Structures are given as structure tokens and as C-alpha cells.
Amino acid sequence: MQYLPIFTKLDNKPVLVVGGGDVALRKCSALLKARASITLVAPKFCQQLIELASENKVTLIHEYFSEQHLKNMMLVIAATDLEHVNSQVFELANTHNIFVNVVDDQLKCTFIFPSIVDRNPITIAISSAGTAPVLARRLREKLETLIPQHIGPLATLVGGFRSKVKQRFKHFADRRQFWEGVFDSSVVSKVQTGDTQAAEQQLEHMLNAKAEPEGEVYVVGAGPGDPELLTLKALQLMQQADVVVYDYLVSDEIMELVRRDADLICVGKRLGDHSVAQQDTNQMLVDLAKQGKKVCRIKGGDPFIYGRGGEEVQVLAANKVNYQIVPGITAAAGCSAYAGIPLTHRDHAQAIQFVTGHCKKDGQELDWQSLAKPNQTLAIYMGVIKSPHIQAELLKHGRNANTPVAIIENGTRKNQRVITGKLGELADLITRNSVVSPALLIIGEVASLHQELHWFGAKAQTSSFAQPLTDVA
Numbered sequence: 342m343q344y345l346p347i348f349t350k351l352d353n354k355p356v357l358v359v360g361g362g363d364v365a366l367r368k369c370s371a372l373l374k375a376r377a378s379i380t381l382v383a384p385k386f387c388q389q390l391i392e393l394a395s396e397n398k399v400t401l402i403h404e405y406f407s408e409q410h411l412k413n414m415m416l417v418i419a420a421t422d423l424e425h426v427n428s429q430v431f432e433l434a435n436t437h438n439i440f441v442n443v444v445d446d447q448l449k450c451t452f453i454f455p456s457i458v459d460r461n462p463i464t465i466a467i468s469s470a471g472t473a474p475v476l477a478r479r480l481r482e483k484l485e486t487l488i489p490q491h492i493g494p495l496a497t498l499v500g501g502f503r504s505k506v507k508q509r510f511k512h513f514a515d516r517r518q519f520w521e522g523v524f525d526s527s528v529v530s531k532v533q534t535g536d537t538q539a540a541e542q543q544l545e546h547m548l549n550a551k552a553e554p555e556g557e558v559y560v561v562g563a564g565p566g567d568p569e570l571l572t573l574k575a576l577q578l579m580q581q582a583d584v585v586v587y588d589y590l591v592s593d594e595i596m597e598l599v600r601r602d603a604d605l606i607c608v609g610k611r612l613g614d615h616s617v618a619q620q621d622t623n624q625m626l627v628d629l630a631k632q633g634k635k636v637c638r639i640k641g642g643d644p645f646i647y648g649r650g651g652e653e654v655q656v657l658a659a660n661k662v663n664y665q666i667v668p669g670i671t672a673a674a675g676c677s678a679y680a681g682i683p684l685t686h687r688d689h690a691q692a693i694q695f696v697t698g699h700c701k702k703d704g705q706e707l708d709w710q711s712l713a714k715p716n717q718t719l720a721i722y723m724g725v726i727k728s729p730h731i732q733a734e735l736l737k738h739g740r741n742a743n744t745p746v747a748i749i750e751n752g753t754r755k756n757q758r759v760i761t762g763k764l765g766e767l768a769d770l771i772t773r774n775s776v777v778s779p780a781l782l783i784i785g786e787v788a789s790l791h792q793e794l795h796w797f798g799a800k801a802q803t804s805s806f807a808q809p810l811t812d813v814a
């Protein structure tokens with residue numbers, strides 16, 4: 342981290358701005374919001390600064406900058422268009438250990454002005470450490486649209502209750518749970534509709550009600566790996582959970598987004614390595630919820646597509662535990678899109694079948710007759726190990742050996758790899774390219790479109806993933 346983000350209280354604290362033009366004026370506007378005591382030094386000043394001085398909002402010193410102007414200052418901003426003056430300000434400020442910002446010269450800044458989303462008293466500051474201010478500004482614009490205006494009044498309301506809540510709940514965990522309940526309650530919508538009085542009454546009521554911890558489980562689909570494919574709801578619930586129960590399939594970038602102080606429990610499953618048996622996971626979810634915890638059970642892809650989410654929810658329902666189910670983008674949808682492979686296409690495939698290569702019971706066979714039919718796409722999950730069998734059965738039941746196939750390894754992730762070829766060489770492609778898990782097999786004419794569309798597919802991804810995908814044809 343190049344800059345430590347801290348929020349400073351500048352109330353009446355002395356700040357020096359060197360310069361008297363528009364740039365200095367702009368910096369003054371930001372500093373005035375924080376009620377800093379501003380002195381400007383310059384041989385001459387623009388009209389607006391003279392007006393601010395006449396309203397006693399700033400003090401003007403009509404002189405060239407010199408070292409004595411730094412005396413007692415907490416911060417200094419060099420806002421002149423003279424490089425040698427800015428450099429002199431920077432050096433002298435450093436000598437005196439005063440934080441300094443030279444406008445538009447990142448190398449001469451010991452502090453920087455972030456882009457700000459202002460929902461007073463909530464303030465969000467965004468910085469690119471001076472490397473990409475336009476990008477930081479864009480992020481700010483995005484946040485401006487995402488963060489509702491009522492967040493400010495809501496923070497003010499709850500701020501007024503903090504000491505009462507502290508008295509009522511001695512333990513931090515209880516206080517946190519109380520506040521989580523408040524933010525999940527209709528207090529929020531009351532503030533949103535401007536009925537602060539009703540919101541306040543309800544908050545008072547909640548504070549006096551007998552607290553009974555009520556746990557719940559969120560069964561959340563995290564998608565195939567790119568964190569930007571998470572739904573807003575998934576993200577929200579990941580950030581309000583006390584405990585996160587996750588699988589290996591959930592990518593590290595997604596796990597980075599769960600609440601910092603949540604307990605993390607891995608119940609990961611890899612073929613031949615079931616670290617926690619499914620029935621133990623089911624019971625764990627019930628037990629945690631019964632202890633009053635908010636549990637986020639996060640799964641790769643969609644929880645109800647080869648995710649065993651159905652079994653977990655059955656157990657929750659049988660034990661009368663509250664739950665929510667949040668769908669996720671399943672691997673077939675995410676990986677095929679990022680590889681530029683449409684799963685259906687007017688000219689090539691009128692149907693799509695999702696298939697597992699890993700059946701529950703040995704000997705439980707798939708309906709190969711149906712799977713080998715033409716004009717359809719097969720998206721095969723967990724099919725890598727059984728690929729020789731899959732290839733042999735499809736060929737035996739009449740699918741053409743020249744049918745295009747694609748193997749998508751680590752789909753939608755930074756290390757996505759797409760390997761294409763023909764059905765007749767499927768198993769060989771997997772061995773030759775040392776394909777690792779997770780990998781999805783796509784069988785059908787649409788797989789041939791990867792060559793034509795994969796750049797389009799790559800570009801359609803989010804910027805952080807818009808790098809060339811490795812292709813092994």
C-alpha cells in the first residue's frame with residue numbers, strides 16, 4: 342500500500358495553500374468543507390479567493406512563498422503553475438515534517454486527495470495512489486449510483502443510539518448482532534421514505550425487546566470464479582454473515598470479498614478427498630444457525646446445479662432453520678460465455694443438456710442414446726477423469742467422431758484455458774494438455790465457434806480479465 346488511508350479532523354487546524362488561482366480555489370473548496378483554517382500565500386489572487394477572504398473564510402497573504410509561511414502548519418498544498426516554487430514548497434515541507442501535496446505531481450505528495458463519495462457522515466474515499474485518477478473518478482461515479490442517499494441520515498440516526506446500545510449489550514458480538522438486525526429491518530426503509538420519527542420509534546422498540554438470536558443460512562451461488570460475476574445479493578449476504586462455509590471451488594478472489602471478521606470453514610470437496618462428509622456439512626449448517634449465527638453457505642457456480650444445495654436445503658427445512666437461496670452463474674453459462682461459445686445457436690444446436698461425469702452410484706449409467714443425438718450441446722461437469730468413457734460411449738451411440746469439443750479449464754478466471762478439438766480425440770486432448778480441475782467439457786458443433794468468437798468473448802469480459810486467453814488448438 343503506497344498511501345495509508347486515514348480520515349483527519351481538520352476543524353480549525355492551520356493549512357497553507359501556496360497559489361492564488363483556480364487550482365488553489367478548488368483545493369480551498371474541499372478544505373472548507375472540512376472546516377480547516379486556511380491561509381493562502383501568493384503575490385496575487387483570483388476574484389473568488391478575494392471574495393472568500395472578505396467573508397472571513399480564508400486568510401490571504403500577498404507575498405511570495407518562503408519558509409516562514411510553513412510555521413505551525415499541519416498540511417501544505419502547492420497549487421502554483423511554477424515548478425520551481427512547487428519543488429521548493431515540497432522540499433521545505435518535508436524538512437519540517439509537514440504533510441505536503443503538490444497538485445498534479447504525484448512524486449511530490451506525501452498526502453493525496455482521494456475521490457470522494459459524500460453521504461455525510463458516511464464518506465467513501467477512493468485513491469489510485471496517483472496512478473489512474475480518471476479510473477478512480479469512474480469508480481466514484483459508479484459508487485455514487487450504487488450507494489443510496491438515505492445512507493447518510495441512517496448513519497446519523499444510528500449514531501444517536503450508539504451509547505444506549507452499548508449500555509444495553511455489554512458484549513461486542515451482541516451489539517454487532519443487534520445492529521445487523523437493525524440494518525435488515527424496516528428501520529432502513531422508514532429512513533429511506535423520510536419517516537425518521539417512525540424509524541427512531543422502531544429502533545427504540547427493538548432495543549427494549551427481549552433479544553432472541555435468530556440464525557439463518559444463506560445458500561449462495563458464487564459463480565465460476567470471476568468475482569464480478571457475483572450477484573449483488575450474493576455479495577451483500579457474504580458481507581453480513583458471521584460464518585462462511587465454503588468449498589474449494591469458490592475462487593480466492595471471491596473469498597477476499599467475505600466479511601473480514603467472519604469465521605471461515607472449509608468443507609471443500611475434491612474428487613477422492615471429501616474433507617467433510619456431506620451429512621456433517623448439513624448438520625453443521627443447522628447447528629450454526631441454531632446458535633443464532635448468520636451463515637453464508639457459499640458454493641461455486643449455482644447451488645442447485647451439481648452443487649448439492651438441494652440436499653442441504655432439505656435438511657435446513659426439516660430442522661425449521663430460516664434460509665435464503667441465491668442462484669449463481671453456473672459453470673456451463675459462465676465458462677462458455679468467456680470462451681466465446683454460445684450453448685445454443687440456430688444453425689448448430691437446438692438443445693443443451695447439462696450432464697455430470699461423476700454419478701452418485703457406480704454402475705448408474707447415463708442415457709447415452711439421448712446424449713449422442715445430433716444438434717444439441719452437452720455441457721459436462723466433472724467429466725475430466727471419465728473422459729475416455731464419455732468419448733467411447735458417445736461414439737458407440739452414434740455421435741460423429743468429428744464433433745467439435747472444447748475443454749474449459751478455470752473458466753472465467755485469470756488463468757482460463759480453452760482447448761479445442763474433436764470428439765474422437767477428447768481423452769487424448771485432456772491427457773496431452775494435462776488438464777486440471779475445475780474443467781468443463783463442451784461437446785457439440787457450437788464448440789467450433791470458439792475460434793471465431795473467443796476474442797469477442799474475451800473483450801466482453803470485465804477489464805481485469807481482458808487479457809489474451811491461452812489457446813491450445
Ligand SMILES: C[S@@+](CC[C@H](N)C(=O)[O-])C[C@H]1O[C@@H](n2cnc3c(N)ncnc32)[C@H](O)[C@@H]1O
Binds near residue numbers: 752779
Ligand atoms: C461439483 S460441480 C459444481 C458445479 C457448480 N455448482 C456450478 O453450477 O457450476 C464442479 C464442476 O463444475 C465445473 N466447474 C465449476 N467451476 C468451473 C470453472 N471455473 N471452470 C471450469 N469448470 C468449472 C467443473 O466441471 C467442476 O468439476
